[in-house]
Amino acid sequence: MTDREVNFARAIIGERNYRDVPADEVLREAERLLGEWMAGELRMERPKLYDHYALLLLALLQKNRELESRLAALEANHA
Template sequence: MPDHELNFAREILGSRNYRDVPDDEVLAQAERLLGDWMSGEARMERPKLYDHYALLLLALIRRTRTLEDRVTQLEAQLEGTQPE
């Protein structure tokens, strides 16, 4: 285990603005960091939610919205192909 604590948001963003980091990258890096933390391979700073985990929550919210839109489109297509 490393002797220093990682900053969750800084590890994902680097020097970029959160708007410049694609959701796919946020989710992949968050999964890696949280997996390392849970397995004891990394230590994480204890942040305030709005500072760090909001980044992950925002990506998850956007991903959920995208998936919901896709489901709605697929359901509409399915309804259009069903005989009455």
């Protein structure tokens, strides 16, 4: 684990306006950051996310990816 604390939003959007960051990128980077945080591989700046909120958010991100994949498969079968 690094001693440096990561700012969750800044790590995702950088210097860009949040409106300029595609939703897919936000979801991908949020999942990566939360996964690393839950594994103890990085630290987050305060206000920190709590374990149960991060776990729920990470599960929702993963479920969203699964459902998008299933929907794409269904659409492909009906095309």
